[in-house]
Structure formats: structure tokens, C-alpha cells
Amino acid sequence: MGAGVLASRAAVDRLRRGLARDRRVIEPRSVDGAPLWVETAGEGAFAWTLAPPLVGVKGWFFPPREPVLAWDGTGAVLPTVPSPDRIAFVGLRACDLAAIAHLDAHFGADPWYRTRRDAALLVGVDCLQACAGGFCIEVDAGPFARAAFDLNLTPLPDGRVVAAWGSAVGRAALADAGVTTKAVDEGTTLLLGELATTAAASFPVRSYVARGLARLNAAPAGAAIADEEWQALGPRCLACTGCTSLCPTCTCFTVVDELDGAGGARARVWDSCLLEGFQREASGHHPAPRPGDRVRRFWYHKLSRDFAGPGGRLGCVGCGRCDVTCPGTIGALGVLAALGGER
Amino acid sequence: MNNTAAIPAAFAATLPQRARIAALHEEDEDTRTFVFRLADSAPALDAAHPGQFLMLSLLGYGEAAFSFSHLPRAGAEPGTVTLTVRRVGSLTQALFACEIGATVGLRGPFGRGFPPDGAERPTVFVAGGCGLAPLRSAIDVHLRERPAGIPVAIVYGARTPESRILRASLAAWQAEPDVMLMEVIERPTIGWSGRTGLVTDFVREAVRAIEAERAAICGPPAMLRATADALVAAGVAPGAIxxxxxxxxxxxxxxxxxxxxxxxxxxxxxxxxxxxELGTLPDAFIGCGSPPC
Incomplete structure (x- = not known):
């Protein structure tokens, strides 16, 4: 870990082009008005103020469909080994970096995840103000990056940029691109503190978040929230799986065998704990038979300290994507508002 | 043989191990014991503990989890895997269509089984239906390791006399010294003169008879908590169940x-x-039918 000051935002453009020499560079861009992760080769202006894309980068490391083995008509069975391109994500926000730290801890040494993850270099960009619907600050995931980055950039109002490196690969990327840094002096440190204070002050006051989290985490588990409250929320879940697909920390998958002539493939496919059949057993036994049971289980997984990951952070990183997509208005803020007594 | 030489070790290690069906035994019309012989040596499977499980793979049908019903540490031949399987889903349906010699894949062992210590303490085993399968190896290992004279009780509940599985094991346990076998039939048929009812009706008698200090339970979800509660009521500490x-x-x-x-x-x-531990996991018994939960 270390940090230095880049003289101007043009140095970041040099870094981006430098990364593009031996990596695919993926950055947020506005496409027809919607922020998306786009391959840019480091060309063009970096979108410093673009809102975070609704679809995050989870699928690069944990694809919606990941073949794990294949067989042919001879009976030979071989594991499917991915060969991902070297990539660099430039412009990851603190919430998504915290989410990647969660994925790293969850998947551990899993060879499919590890192979894809090891091929990626992560460059974060701190948020100087709250995004619409984001509440990272309530769950200690942002708005300034905490975890997982190789490099993290904080743009200063005077045009300079503070670059922090979290890995040797990140430090080397600066040097390889010919980007020089100056030491972070006392004035710059003070300025970073002011920016953090201003960013924190830009979040709307949502006192129900702390109240909801406190109720959900009251000991013993589940004691503070009556079953009826969850069952009241249950019918609002349409089991559309929008939240679990967009959630940057959702990792559940099923495994399917796909036949192809005499051979076939076995693949991991994204699954959702909100689907009725997720835990139903062949015997008919169902450990979460009612929609409210499944909604409760999902939100405990996201918001309970029992599931805290690296740095003691919750499974929810406060990105707010679930609130954007949920047709039943029971994304994270919707649920916390209900639990926190604000309807 | 699969040519895995060029495959990175971390990926090769995830492949199911190839095994063939070496023997079959019909337990009842929907339950069958399969003995698989592994193509290659599998020290980890040979060393599996009672209560652990593996993933059985049938190409085209996927994988499902099964507990071992017999193990090398309980006297099974090394290099074999024994599972007692009930036909309830698509994979087990396909497995039942396989004949001796058919190839399957096995991955494991996984999980935490029954605690390996405690053979010196009087123990009651309570099984319901095909829940006897995972307990069988636990019972056999326990009987091998217990000091002479330490009593054991086995309470086994089955729906009908005909649906009792692993009858050779039941007969063998019956013949062991200091083993009290209590077979309980829920729906007795003509000719059954033994105990009738549910296993929970006989837990107290079993605990008292051997002054049980610990217990192991396996069975359908509706039975687990009722049995554990009956054991606690009979004086067995929750931490020893x-x-x-x-x-x-x-x-x-x-x-x-x-x-x-x-x-x-x-x-x-x-x-x-x-x-x-389950007392700290309120979701453990949701959907388990009776008692109300």
C-alpha cells in the first residue's frame, strides 16, 4: 500500500493508455444515456462524474454461465478451463470494490473464479458525492474505496489526482505507463479529509437504515422482527431475480447438465435464493416454503452481521441497484425502511 | 481414463472420480444399496467418517449429495463406496436404471460427520426411514470402538415392516452384546407383533435402559426436532445430541x-x-411439518 499525487488528470489518461498496451481496458461510458461498462482501449475522455453502471462487473469473474466440465461420446470427462483475456477495469466505485472483496473471500481458491479474477487489474475512482439511491456510507463500503483495488484514484478540485496503490501490480502499472507521482504532502492529506467530509455530507439522512440494521441484528437472531413482518413483505417479491442478478455480492448458482449429441457440458448457472425451488428437496421438504421466508433469508444474508465479510463489512455494499430494479419496492432501502419504521 | 495431464491441478482436482457399480441390493421397492468400485485409489474416500457425504454424478443428470451407508473404517472394502439411495428425483431415477458395471462419478468426502469421540459413553442412535443409511456406518464404527460392556440403544422407525432397510445390519446389531435394538413400525401390517408408533414414543425408554449420555439422529425433517426434544426431556444434554x-x-x-x-x-x-448448535439456527426446522414450527 502506498500513495502518490499525479500532476493532472492527463496523467490518468496516460495510465489508461498504458494499461491498454497489454490489457483490454473496460470503463464506464454513457451509451444512449445509460452508464455501461464498455471496452475503450483507454481512448477518449474518462467519464469522471458518470453514475455507476446499473450492471456491475460481477459477471466477468462469476459469469452467468460457467462450464465446469465436458464429456464426449467416448466417455472422456475433462474440466473446462477458462482462458480469460487480461483486462483492466478503470473507474470502479467503492461499493463495487467492496463487493469484489466479498467475492474474493467467498470463492477463495475456486479455480474458475481465481483464473478470471487473477486476469483483472482493478482501478477505483472515489465518489466525491453520493449517487442517487446509494447508501454505501451506511454500510462502511464507501464513498471512498476501502478494499480490493490495485490502484485507486481520488480526483482533486485543482486538477491533480491522488493515486493509491493496493498491490505491486497496481504500483507497476503506474511506472509502466510512465506516470510519475509526487509524495502526498500535508496539504493534500488535509484536502483529502475535506473531500471525504464533503462527500459524506452529500448523502441524504436515512435514519431508518441504522434502525433497520439494528433490529435485524438484534440478538438472538430474528428476535426483534416478528415473522408477520417478513410475511407481509413476502408477497411484494415477484421472484423476478432482478436484485440477485444485479447484486454485486450475490454468488448463488445452480449446476446444470447440457446435452449435445453424445456429449455434453456441466455448467454453473446463476441461481437466486428468491426462487421457490431454490431449496426445495426431491422429497418435497421445503426449508423456506413461504415467500416471506425467502425474503427474510435473502435480507439476512445481505444485512446480518452473521454474514459479515472482509473488514467486517455486510454482504450489502449499499450500491442501491436492488432498489432500482425491484418491482415490489423491497430493495435494500425499501426493506430497511419497512424494518426501520418508515413507510 | 481421462487425460488430465495438461489440465492445471486445481481444475483436475475438481473432477468426479470414476467408479463402477459393483453390487446392488434391493432394500425395498424404492430404496437400493449400491456398492461402487473406484477406478483409481481414493485415500480421501477410504478415510471418510460416518455422517460425511459425497456428490454422485451421472453425466446428463447432474450431481446430488448422498451420505455413506458403509465405510472402510466400519469394515467396508477400501476402494469401494456404499450408498443406500431412495428413488425420489430425476437423478436417482436414472441411477436406478443403471445396471452393474455402469459408470458414475464420485466427489468427496465433504462436510463434518458425527463426532469421532464418545465411544466410551452409552449412546442412543435414532433413525427414521432411510435415515438409517447414514447412521449405519456411525453405529458400526461406534460398536467397533466402544469398550466392552458400554451399552448402545438403536431406535429405528419405519413406516411398515416391509419398508425396513439394511435388514442384515439390523440382524447383526440384534446379535451384538449390550445392544438394545428397538424397531418401531408406524403402520403395522398383519404379522407384526413388535413395537408400533413413532420413534419419539420410545426415546425415553431407550435412554433410561442404557443411561444414555449422547445420541445421534437421522431421519425425515419432521422427526428430527421431535426426537431431539424427546431426548432432551429424557435427560440427554443438547450438546451431546x-x-x-x-x-x-x-x-x-x-x-x-x-x-x-x-x-x-x-x-x-x-x-x-x-x-x-441448532438452537442458535432458527431456520433449521422451518418447513419440517410437525411439531408446529
């Missing part, structure tokens, strides 16, 4: 998310939990 939970699983290694109960994974933290 070991319950084998069952959950749908897709990976066996704590990744797929299907089997979590509160913040624990049945596949890697279990499948065997003490009843004291």
Missing part, C-alpha cells in the same frame, strides 16, 4: 449457496450439528 440435517446441494463445497441455514452451510459446517 448430534443431528444430521439434509438440504438441497449443488456443489458440496460451500459455494453454491443452496444449503445455508442462517449463517451456516450444511455442506461444510455440517451436515451433522449438535442440537445445542
Amino acid at each position: 448430534h443431528v444430521a440435517l439434509e438440504r438441497y446441494m449443488k456443489c458440496g463445497t460451500g459455494l453454491c449457496g443452496h444449503c445455508y441455514v442462517n449463517a451456516r452451510y450444511v455442506c461444510s459446517d455440517g451436515p451433522v450439528f449438535s442440537y445445542a
Whole structure:
């Protein structure tokens, strides 16, 4: 870990082009008005103020469909080994970096995840103000990056940029691109503190978040929230799986065998704990038979300290994507508002 | 043989191990014991503990989790895997269509089985239906390791006399010294003169007869908590009651998310939990039918 000051935002453009020499560079861009992760080769202006894309980068490391083995008509069975391109994500926000730290801890040494993850270099960009619907600050995931980055950039109002490196690969990327840094002096440190204070002050006051989290985490588990409250929320879940697909920390998958002539493939496919059949057993036994049971289980997984990951952070990183997509208005803020007594 | 020489070791290690069906035994019309012979040596499977499980793979049908019903440490031949399987889903349907010599894949062992210590303490085993399968190896290992004279009680509940499985084991246990076998039939048919009812009706008698200090339970979800409560009422400490939970699983290694109960994974933290632990996991018995939960 270390940090230095880049003289101007043009140095970041040099870094981006430098990364593009031996990596695919993926950055947020506005496409027809919607922020998306786009391959840019480091060309063009970096979108410093673009809102975070609704679809995050989870699928690069944990694809919606990941073949794990294949067989042919001879009976030979071989594991499917991915060969991902070297990539660099430039412009990851603190919430998504915290989410990647969660994925790293969850998947551990899993060879499919590890192979894809090891091929990626992560460059974060701190948020100087709250995004619409984001509440990272309530769950200690942002708005300034905490975890997982190789490099993290904080743009200063005077045009300079503070670059922090979290890995040797990140430090080397600066040097390889010919980007020089100056030491972070006392004035710059003070300025970073002011920016953090201003960013924190830009979040709307949502006192129900702390109240909801406190109720959900009251000991013993589940004691503070009556079953009826969850069952009241249950019918609002349409089991559309929008939240679990967009959630940057959702990792559940099923495994399917796909036949192809005499051979076939076995693949991991994204699954959702909100689907009725997720835990139903062949015997008919169902450990979460009612929609409210499944909604409760999902939100405990996201918001309970029992599931805290690296740095003691919750499974929810406060990105707010679930609130954007949920047709039943029971994304994270919707649920916390209900639990926190604000309807 | 699969040519895995060029495959990175971390990936090769994830492949199911090839095995063939070496023997079949019909337990009842929907339950069958399969003995698989592994193509290559598999020290980890040979060393599996009672209560652990593996993932059985049938290409085209996927994988499912099964507990061992016999183990080398209980006297089974090394290099073999024994599973007692009930036909309830698509994979087991396909498995029942396989004949001797057919190839399957096996991955494991996984999970935490029954605690390996405690052979010196009087123990009651309570099984319901095909829940006897995972307990069989636990009972056999316990009988091998217990000091002479330490009593054992086995309470086995089955729906009908005809649906009792692993009858050779039942007969062998019956013949062991200091073993009290209590077979309980829920729906007796003509000719049955033994105990009738539910296993919970006989737990107290079993505990008292051997002054049981510990217990192991495996069976259908509706039976588990009722049995554990009956054991506690009869004086067995919750921390000494070991319950084998069952959950749908897709990976066996704590990744797929299907089997979590509160913040624990049945596949890697279990499948065997003490009843004291389950007391901290309120989701463990949701959907288990009776008693009300």
C-alpha cells in the first residue's frame, strides 16, 4: 500500500493508455444515456462524474454461465478451463470494490473464479458525492474505496489526482505507463479529509437504515422482527431475480447438465435464493416454503452481521441497484425502511 | 481414463472420480444399496467418517449429495463406496436404471460427520426411514470402538415392516452384546407383533435402559426436532445430541449457496450439528411439518 499525487488528470489518461498496451481496458461510458461498462482501449475522455453502471462487473469473474466440465461420446470427462483475456477495469466505485472483496473471500481458491479474477487489474475512482439511491456510507463500503483495488484514484478540485496503490501490480502499472507521482504532502492529506467530509455530507439522512440494521441484528437472531413482518413483505417479491442478478455480492448458482449429441457440458448457472425451488428437496421438504421466508433469508444474508465479510463489512455494499430494479419496492432501502419504521 | 495431464491441478482436482457399480441390493421397492468400485485409489474416500457425504454424478443428470451407508473404517472394502439411495428425483431415477458395471462419478468426502469421540459413553442412535443409511456406518464404527460392556440403544422407525432397510445390519446389531435394538413400525401390517408408533414414543425408554449420555439422529425433517426434544426431556444434554440435517446441494463445497441455514452451510459446517448448535439456527426446522414450527 502506498500513495502518490499525479500532476493532472492527463496523467490518468496516460495510465489508461498504458494499461491498454497489454490489457483490454473496460470503463464506464454513457451509451444512449445509460452508464455501461464498455471496452475503450483507454481512448477518449474518462467519464469522471458518470453514475455507476446499473450492471456491475460481477459477471466477468462469476459469469452467468460457467462450464465446469465436458464429456464426449467416448466417455472422456475433462474440466473446462477458462482462458480469460487480461483486462483492466478503470473507474470502479467503492461499493463495487467492496463487493469484489466479498467475492474474493467467498470463492477463495475456486479455480474458475481465481483464473478470471487473477486476469483483472482493478482501478477505483472515489465518489466525491453520493449517487442517487446509494447508501454505501451506511454500510462502511464507501464513498471512498476501502478494499480490493490495485490502484485507486481520488480526483482533486485543482486538477491533480491522488493515486493509491493496493498491490505491486497496481504500483507497476503506474511506472509502466510512465506516470510519475509526487509524495502526498500535508496539504493534500488535509484536502483529502475535506473531500471525504464533503462527500459524506452529500448523502441524504436515512435514519431508518441504522434502525433497520439494528433490529435485524438484534440478538438472538430474528428476535426483534416478528415473522408477520417478513410475511407481509413476502408477497411484494415477484421472484423476478432482478436484485440477485444485479447484486454485486450475490454468488448463488445452480449446476446444470447440457446435452449435445453424445456429449455434453456441466455448467454453473446463476441461481437466486428468491426462487421457490431454490431449496426445495426431491422429497418435497421445503426449508423456506413461504415467500416471506425467502425474503427474510435473502435480507439476512445481505444485512446480518452473521454474514459479515472482509473488514467486517455486510454482504450489502449499499450500491442501491436492488432498489432500482425491484418491482415490489423491497430493495435494500425499501426493506430497511419497512424494518426501520418508515413507510 | 481421462487425460488430465495438461489440465492445471486445481481444475483436475475438481473432477468426479470414476467408479463402477459393483453390487446392488434391493432394500425395498424404492430404496437400493449400491456398492461402487473406484477406478483409481481414493485415500480421501477410504478415510471418510460416518455422517460425511459425497456428490454422485451421472453425466446428463447432474450431481446430488448422498451420505455413506458403509465405510472402510466400519469394515467396508477400501476402494469401494456404499450408498443406500431412495428413488425420489430425476437423478436417482436414472441411477436406478443403471445396471452393474455402469459408470458414475464420485466427489468427496465433504462436510463434518458425527463426532469421532464418545465411544466410551452409552449412546442412543435414532433413525427414521432411510435415515438409517447414514447412521449405519456411525453405529458400526461406534460398536467397533466402544469398550466392552458400554451399552448402545438403536431406535429405528419405519413406516411398515416391509419398508425396513439394511435388514442384515439390523440382524447383526440384534446379535451384538449390550445392544438394545428397538424397531418401531408406524403402520403395522398383519404379522407384526413388535413395537408400533413413532420413534419419539420410545426415546425415553431407550435412554433410561442404557443411561444414555449422547445420541445421534437421522431421519425425515419432521422427526428430527421431535426426537431431539424427546431426548432432551429424557435427560440427554443438547450438546451431546448430534443431528444430521439434509438440504438441497449443488456443489458440496460451500459455494453454491443452496444449503445455508442462517449463517451456516450444511455442506461444510455440517451436515451433522449438535442440537445445542441448532438452537442458535432458527431456520433449521422451518418447513419440517410437525411439531408446529
